[in-house]
Amino acid sequence: MSxxxxxGSGNRALFAAPARAGHGNKHVSxxxxxxxxxKINAVSFFDKANGSRTFSSPFQDLGEVEQTPSITGLTxxxxxGPLKIFSGSCNEPLAxxxxxxxGMELGKIDIKKFADxxxxxxxxxxxxxxxxxxxxxxxxxxxxxxxxxxxxxxxCKRASARNITAVMPYFGYARADRKASGREAITAxxxxxxxxxxxxxxxxxxxxxxxxxxxxxxxxxxxxxxxxVLLEYLASKDIEADDLVVVSPDVGGVARARAFAKLLxxxxxxxxxxxxxxxNVAEVMNIIGDVEGKVAVMVDDMIDTAGTITKGGEVxxxxxxxxxxxxxxxxxxxxxxxxxxxxxxxxEVIVTNSIPPVHKPDEFPxxxxxxxxxxxxxxIWRVHNSSSINALGM
Numbered sequence: 537m538s539x540x541x542x543x544g545s546g547n548r549a550l551f552a553a554p555a556r557a558g559h560g561n562k563h564v565s566x567x568x569x570x571x572x573x574x575k576i577n578a579v580s581f582f583d584k585a586n587g588s589r590t591f592s593s594p595f596q597d598l599g600e601v602e603q604t605p606s607i608t609g610l611t612x613x614x615x616x617g618p619l620k621i622f623s624g625s626c627n628e629p630l631a632x633x634x635x636x637x638x639g640m641e642l643g644k645i646d647i648k649k650f651a652d653x654x655x656x657x658x659x660x661x662x663x664x665x666x667x668x669x670x671x672x673x674x675x676x677x678x679x680x681x682x683x684x685x686x687x688x689x690x691x692c693k694r695a696s697a698r699n700i701t702a703v704m705p706y707f708g709y710a711r712a713d714r715k716a717s718g719r720e721a722i723t724a725x726x727x728x729x730x731x732x733x734x735x736x737x738x739x740x741x742x743x744x745x746x747x748x749x750x751x752x753x754x755x756x757x758x759x760x761x762x763x764x765v766l767l768e769y770l771a772s773k774d775i776e777a778d779d780l781v782v783v784s785p786d787v788g789g790v791a792r793a794r795a796f797a798k799l800l801x802x803x804x805x806x807x808x809x810x811x812x813x814x815x816n817v818a819e820v821m822n823i824i825g826d827v828e829g830k831v832a833v834m835v836d837d838m839i840d841t842a843g844t845i846t847k848g849g850e851v852x853x854x855x856x857x858x859x860x861x862x863x864x865x866x867x868x869x870x871x872x873x874x875x876x877x878x879x880x881x882x883x884e885v886i887v888t889n890s891i892p893p894v895h896k897p898d899e900f901p902x903x904x905x906x907x908x909x910x911x912x913x914x915x916i917w918r919v920h921n922s923s924s925i926n927a928l929g930m
Contacts, residue, residue, distance in 0.1 A: 621671065626675060637914075670688050707749065709726075728749070758925055762888050766906065784834075790805075884902050
């Protein structure tokens with residue numbers, strides 16, 4: 537990206553990062569050929585010289601990680617039975633990457649729709665006494681993917697799974713987390729009740745819209761953040777710390793942006809004050825903080841119609857920002873989002889693959905998609921092994 541790096545000797549580096557190949561490819565992925573896996577805490581690196589695959593862990597310095605043999609087929613009662621991973625139809629490529637990280641294959645499952653739109657689910661292998669993880673984002677079409685997840689949970693419960701964990705890279709309805717006005721539903725609580733009543737024993741979620749959603753569940757919820765993935769990529773860009781400012785697109789996201797800025801060598805923080813006149817409609821008013829001459833990194837948990845973040849980017853450029861980078865975990869990309877994001881306001885839009893892409897590869901060159909497979913795979917292993925995942929949330 538042009539204009540994001542300076543070589544001046546007087547500036548501090550953002551933070552040290554190891555050299556990393558593959559960022560020229562706009563999709564950074566961990567999936568690869570299946571191979572025998574000597575350690576559970578591993579991501580794979582292919583050795584072209586001898587055609588072999590070696591392994592190392594990006595989370596090995598986070599603590600509380602035991603080096604253990606592959607867990608495929610383990611029957612130890614301390615691990616809650618053999619580990620099984622199944623994917624819904626929403627994001628099978630991500631689920632395949634997670635299984636690859638764990639040195640496993642996805643479980644066999646038959647999911648189809650009848651002519652009248654009803655969903656049919658049948659497991660194609662025994663899961664009796666197993667620790668089952670179901671990977672399914674409840675992204676658009678939200679009602680279909682949510683219903684599919686509920687049916688998958690019910691099928692696993694009736695197949696005598698010992699434990700059922702719903703792994704939700706994206707938790708739909710999370711924005712309906714309170715009554716903003718009278719006679720509104722709190723749909724996030726309703727979805728939590730549905731998952732619990734369907735038979736889920738635990739939920740593993742990535743970057744919930746608001747942390748209060750955790751309290752809506754009567755079952756354990758493991759919440760992990762996508763920050764490590766985004767921060768690692770930003771570190772590889774070698775943006776000078778003095779040239780950087782982290783921007784919250786609204787007042788509600790200040791806590792998220794502040795935490796992000798602290799990890800970026802305690803970068804300065806700016807806030808965009810906006811007034812929303814209706815759902816999916818935002819009007820930017822002014823900016824709190826100094827952005828002149830800086831690379832502005834806008835941080836949010838999701839990008840939906842991109843109205844808020846695009847108008848915010850325009851105001852940042854008008855206030856003298858040198859360039860604007862948008863970072864978000866969940867690329868919902870509804871309606872005119874692609875058109876707005878590719879309009880020239882942003883030098884780069886960085887998201888993860890928590891939701892499968894909805895655009896054509898050549899219509900959005902500014903987009904960079906980072907994989908969260910290693911993060912989710914490590915989280916699944918720690919949950920399965922009753923280890924802490926606090927270090928993964930940074």
